Amino acid sequence: MSLRVDWRASVSLTGTVLKYIALALLVPLAVAIVYREDILVFVAAIAITVAIGEAFERLEPDPDLRPREAMLLVALAWFAVALVGAIPYLLAGYGTESALRLPINAVFESMSGFTTTGATVMAEISVEHHSHAIMMWRQLTQWLGGMGIIVLMIAILPELAVNGAQLVRLEAPGPELQKLTPKIAETARILWIVYFGFTIVLVGLFYGLHLVGLAPNMSFYNAVAHAFTTLPTGGFSPEANSVAAFGAVVQWVFIPFMIVAGTNFALFWYVFHDKPTRFLQNTEFRTYAGAIAVLSGLLGVLLYGGAAPALGALGGTTEGVGENALRHALFQIVSLLNSTGYATSDFEQWDSTAKVVLLVAMFIGGSAGSTGGGIKIIRWLVVLKVARRELTTAAHPSAVQPIRLGGAVIDEDVVRGVLGFTLLFLLAFVVATVFIALDAARVGLELSVLEAISASIATIGNIGPGFGMVGPFGGYGDFPTSSKLVMIFLMWIGRLEIIPVLVLFTGAFWKR
Template sequence: MGTVLKYLAVPLLLPLIVGLIYGGDVLVFLCTGILTLVVGTALERLDPDPDLGAREGFLLVAGAWLGVALISAVPYLLAAHGLPGLLAASSPASTLANPVNALFESMSGFTTTGATLLGEISLDRHSHAILIWRQLTQWLGGMGIIVLAIAILPELSVGGAQLMDAEAPGVGLEKLTPRIAETARVLWIAYFGFTALEIALLYGLHLVGMAPNMGAYNAVAHGLTTLPTGGFSPEADSIAAFSAAVQWVVIPFMVVAGTNFALFYAVSRGKVRKLAGDAEFRAYAGIMGVLAAVLSGVLFVGGAPPLGDLGGVVQGDIENTLRQSVFQVVSIVTTTGYATSDFAEWSEAGKFLLLFAMFIGGSGGSTGGAVKIVRWVVIVKAIRRELFTTTHPEAVRPIRLAGEVVDEDAVRGVLGFTLFYFLLFGVGTVLISLDVSRVGYDINTLEAMSAIAATLGNVGPGFGSLGPFGSYLDFPNSSKLLMVFLMWIGRLEILPVLVLLTSGYWRS
């Protein structure tokens, strides 16, 4: 934990530099960096040579995400309360002056959820430094979750995560070997390379006049939140604030972000055919294609108000309808959470289709959240096997992925994870509905369901006032803390957190 927090001081230099360039909140990030170094070093010295086993791994995984979320909330609080001193520019009236709000925004960042408490007015009150830190938390969380999914969770055999390709390990709990170090380097290069490429393309559109408001700052800000499937934007209208060309450029990068990064490692080793031959990737592409086609039909015949009401959807316009449909389906399936129009105002058919998409998720080993494609593939195969063995009870029919037999423990892990996921979704929806009715906040059942699906699945926006152009600000603090917990537990595949709540974990 100490090592993780200590190195968190390094990325704090970026918003500090931005503060110097644009003016504002320099002292905020200087103080936060010093605090992070002190706390991290102190924790690290408690045990200079830790022996990490499986039990310690669970605690490290859960504790690291909670620790970095707490630390990353500090700049929001310092800036919101008007820290006196060098270039303190943020308004004391900031939404994030409330510690619960600051933690919500911070957890949403590091878990790459993208649910936000900041509306148009709130965004305008914050300095460029604070907003770039908000973007950067998602970029850091995205790479962290790739390492977690490809390396640590398979080591702990959590929730079927051991379905990851054994030929593409990441940074595991054991000491680094040259091969693992090389894998980590390839993953970082791929992640950084895709981010840099998107930034360059977005800024290039600005230079050629195809995206007038996509300057250098916006290009960097959106590049930092696409690859982690985060969805934070310094613009209140998200990607709808930009031209159609920008929207088309962002789509393939969201697709890349939702792809298993272990496949990029395999491609880097010359196994190019593995990408096209991967069952999960084919299912991932196929599901998004089918959903986009269905949604296109819904919007084309009148599934959304005309242009002017939403600033994006044009009924009867083939290019516009196709772009809106593809963009929104990819954004929700990959759990990015960007928006090109206010889908909260679409027809019931369109909204229920997007609610369904919130449970799909990206590929295993990607930055996407929710249940994830690899689990749905296993579940479908398990259902087909059950139907077959019902009429052929003597048959032995193992489940296979990429030609390899899936261990039955992994199958049970997938089924157990999915059961926990939907149980949390149901319980969370009931608790949210009861809590908001207690304080008189009026939301309907679909909006309550979308709030839980969006936070547990790390999707971000929901429906109604929680839509892509809205915020979660009006929820009571108790509901916000519940959603903070759901973002945390959902990002970490549920079991690494739940296992800490059992008495057996704490007994030797």
């Protein structure tokens, strides 16, 4: 069989990406030096990553990537980054009872980090059980994966900027690329500058609360660590109790930044260029804000009415119950809707009605062009408009009714792409749910249907926590190896919007 794909070009550029990931390892190395922990681990990890990257680069690629090579590069780079990202975990014996010395567990944690899923195989999560450097690397992987590794590479590497538009289109979340400037490399830099700016602001706010005494346990380390996983909608935390480890004031600060993370970052560029009305004119943002308001209001009413008794009386009185219900409802809806996965409360203890509301939020997703996961708001809008058109056509067969969004007509090719993605997403979700349930039964692991459903949607939607054993303070460590492999695959295809990965497994991709 004659191959149609110049795989050497994709592998060689993957090596270039890995060498820049080695530079990112300098951040946890600096933390290791400060705390005098795991210094050799990160020195060795950097050396190994550079060596692998150098070996790949020697294949000398054709600088002009064709569409197939671009697709292979994006899929391969993300998988390779997850593999080298597991090296520090393996070298450090990261995890209770050295759980992550098992390669499958280390790769699971690394893939979860870079894809901003937030699912973990750790039994104990805190700097009391693991080094500050290892935990900071865990946080940093999510920040790097949030805006996109390939987008970052396009912003700084001229050899990738040549093919930047098609690479960003394959990696960026959502069905369309919003080009802010004539040059795609400049657009990539703008997106990363906005992303970096919000991160710095959040670090300042967190640490400022600590300095004025409103957040005693929000040290500078914690401020950086949580900013690194809030803006990418990641959800990893070096605290065992996640955001529940902090007081109400800190939790309120998280909420607007999680909303920002699920918003199309291009809209902020327009605001900074004196076009603030673009927010109100954007149909997807209005729908996103409306979904948050409706679901938070519904959940708040349920919590206030007793769906979560633990949120009840403070100090033996009913004082503060309303604020508690509103804060926990808004926080959890925002966190799960845009796939952040933080938790302020163990919602596994809430009643079934409240859990249904949370499950609905998990299926919605953030905005296109955001760091949020899931199906995305804009796709649901298109799907609903297509459904309405089909009903109208059934009554009026001769009617011509194009799909419009925000006053603009959507091309039918885009509509077909949206429907195709949504179908593949739901199909992969259903198949994975069945596999996880059967695999658990095979090894005698007690797993309810809701737990299997939530584990599947939490990984393919890059959400992280689910219900039952994978609840907000649980983990994925007890799943059999076969299920973990499937979940690693789900996180990978979920972050890259399924098609750039699944197409690699078709014969048509490789054949002439």
